[in-house]
Amino acid sequence: MAQEIERKFLVKGDFKKEAYKEIRIQQGYLSSVPARTVRVRTKGNQGFITIKGIGNASGASRFEWEKEIAISEVEALLQICEPGIIDKTRYLVKSGKHTFEVDEFHCENQGLIVAEVELTEENESFLKPAWLGIEVTGDEKYYNNMLMKKPYKKW
Secondary structure (H helix, E strand, C coil): CEEEEEEEEEECCCCHHHEEEEEEEEEEEEECCCCEEEEEEEECCEEEEEEEECCCCCCCEEEEEEEEECHHHHHHHHCCCCCCCEEEEEEEEEECCEEEEEEEECHHHCCCEEEEEECCCCCCCCCCCCCEEEECCCCHHHCHHHHHHCCHHHC
16 A cells, blocks of 8 residues: 655646657546545556545645556456546656656547656655646646546536
């Protein structure tokens, strides 16, 4: 069991030329209740189930548990998920000693690009790339479980 600490930002420039890897992700939610979200996802040719707790006051830290499961199990579980599947491409971009996960959303969330950086503590400093835009850490409308309910195209 682990505590996830991450900060989230909008993206305002070209990051793709700096990416060293890209992965297609599709995910659905068995439970999108903020106190305990349960998601299943395909990440390339791997499957995962993840449980996340509610965030702290800043929104940067929360409980997270994840386990790899068979792709066939994810595909079966996606059939009983809440309506709305998140479809995105994740790009991994190094910046100093950190790696940013930059998500370019597709389908109903087309046009939204969000970058996250995982930290070991909330106040940890990190090198901010030139393409990093405004911080949206703790802004619930950018959470994937909320984008499933109210997609970016409907804002």
